[in-house]
Amino acid sequence: QVRLVESGGGLVQAGGSLRLSCVAAGRTFDINDMGWFRQAPGKEREFIAAIIWGGRSTSYADSVKGRFTIARDNAKNTLYLQMNSLKPEDTAVYYCAASTFNAALSTTPTNYQYWGQGTQVTVSS
DSSP, X not given: OEEEEEEOOEEEETTOXXXXXXXXXXXXXXXXXXXXXXXXXXXXXXXXXEEETTSOOEEEOTTTTTTEEEEEEGGGTEEEEEEOSOXXXXXXXXXXXXXXXXXXXXXXXXXXXXXXXXXXXXXXX
16 A cells, blocks of 8 residues: 655745645555646546656656656655646646556556545636
């Protein structure tokens, strides 16, 4: 089992920045990929970014490229999402997710077995 806990969400004005964190616990040595997703009210869960837990490869959704950066600190078992130049359309609940098999930086939520509880990000105009 892998447990994930996100933090760092909040209310920010358009153009501002936030950094989300996700601490992993349990069988962290089984993690292969980790990702960030978000879900706005009435919408499907949307892929944001993914990273290979033991490597450097990353993947981003077109909507956040150049604004968001995914990173990980294996020593702290922590995943980060640095979000800059935030827009009102970035408002959503943000979730981190982990896969214990090679999800190949998958953009599909069902390829991730473990999920955090989510953290709310609200961007005001």
